[in-house]
Amino acid sequence: MTSRPLTIGFIPLVDAAALIVAVDKGFTAAEGLDVTLVREVSWSNVRDKLNIGLFDAAHLLAPVAIASTLGLSQVKVPIVAPFNLGLNGNAITVSPALYAAIMGEADGDPLDPMVTAKALARVVTARRKAGGEPLTFGMTFPFSTHNYQLRFWMAAGGVDPDEDVRLVVLPPPFMVDSLASGHVDAFCVGAPWNSVAVDLGVGHILHFVSDILERAAEKVLAVREKWALENPDVLARLTRAHGQAANFIESPDNREEVARILAMPDRIDVNPEVIRRTLDGRMKISPDGTMRQSERYLLVGREGAARPDPVQAAWLYAQMVRWGQVAYSPEALERAKKVFRPDLYDAALGASAGSAHAVTDGVGAFDGARFDANDIAAHLGSVTIGRRFS
Structure with a gap:
């Protein structure tokens, strides 16, 4: 041949x-x-x-x-x-400060995307009333699953992604540094960058995209x-x-x-262990070592x-x-x-x-x-x- x-x-x-x-x-x-x-x-x-x-x-x-x-x-x-x-394979990762704010407003199971979306809406409203800047979320491209998944989740809870928050485009390898530096408050990206943020102590994985859509190309x-x-x-x-x-x-x-x-x-x-966890759907979701298993994390x-x-x-x-x-x-x-x-x-x-x-x-x-x-x-x-x- x-x-x-x-x-x-x-x-x-x-x-x-x-x-x-x-x-x-x-x-x-x-x-x-x-x-x-x-x-x-x-x-x-x-x-x-x-x-x-x-x-x-x-x-x-x-x-x-x-x-x-x-x-x-x-x-x-x-x-x-x-x-x-x-x-699947994407996740929404948030800064420690935003994670604490969402958990403080969550009324129900925080693994339920509807609970966190409504909590986010309350956080957004409180920031606006206090005169704070809108939250900034990173995603990888305007025509991207990350963009649509963030929007789908936010809007279900009453957050208008074009009016209530900022969505900015960042290449996947730059997400973690942008979160660590405070340039963004959260991001949606594919593996392994969510895990890298958690391992560095600068982020919490709030949701796997498979929580939002069971099957997402x-x-x-x-x-x-x-x-x-x-x-x-x-x-x-x-x-x-x-x-x-x-x-x-x-x-x-x-x-x-x-x-x-x-x-x-x-x-x-990146570290092979981070990739192995991704392939196994065995994810560390918090800097304190909390683990979560999902058979649907990445197919x-x-x-x-x-x-x-x-x-x-x-x-x-x-x-x-x-x-x-x-x-x-x-x-x-x-x-x-x-x-x-x-x-x-x-x-x-x-x-x-x-x-x-x-x-x-x-x-x-x-x-x-x-x-x-x-x-x-x-x-x-x-x-x-x-x-x-x-």
Whole structure:
């Protein structure tokens, strides 16, 4: 088999695990692919280098793939995602001061996102009455799951994310320093940076994103649609390698080795133990050592996590509409759903490789509202806070 050279960009996050393991354990080489991984610091870099062809593929925020396809605030470059690199994996981390304030206002179980969202609303109101500055929350990109997850949580408790707080964009590796320096009061980011903040004593993990949405598409293996049409065999081989890597990662016997691979300086460059805790869903959530276990913290391959689900794309598109990033159209909704390509996944790995899951609407939002990917008007009509186009 002739070796095919590929260049793929990634951000140092644990949900790049399938990509990194596919390369570093030789799964891509076994498929006749010679892959060079390029570590980047910002999502705009990854997106732009993918769009102009400097990258053949990329570890990419799922909403960015949709935004690029629709030409939202960027060059219009259609993207397809044949493989989902991770479900969930994000968390909301807050400063010790904000954690104390929210706990002081919490009326009920603080693991319930509705309880903390309403507590946050009371904290925001008290700060405003006292003449204080609005709280500042960091997120990774305007078209990001982190942005939408923060907004979804806040708004459910009555906090308007555009009027009551500040949301600022920060690259993932810069989140911890920004929290430590007081530039932000909280952030939503992927692993391992929440754990790093806790280990340094500068943050408390308030919620796993899996508390807010049971299944949330996070990062995808993204390629340009034109490239996919021109290189179907190469894409199938790349997808197969990722499937093998995901299976390897999900085996508990391999977790220690995977953590060591991901921790390397040219990969994520953090303590392997932090990565191991993430893969196991065994998270230290407070500087005092309090631990929390969650089987849903990060899904790489199990429960059908790697198979792209157009329902997830529809939910992300609905958030873009809700927050005024795009006007709704049935055509755009269908185009967004077609970014996620389960057909390409099935062709490479077999339909049986995407096992069923128990979340009936494919999303599992904490507010209890059922999501219908074919009727996002109902979803949008059920919320009171938003910035939709008229």
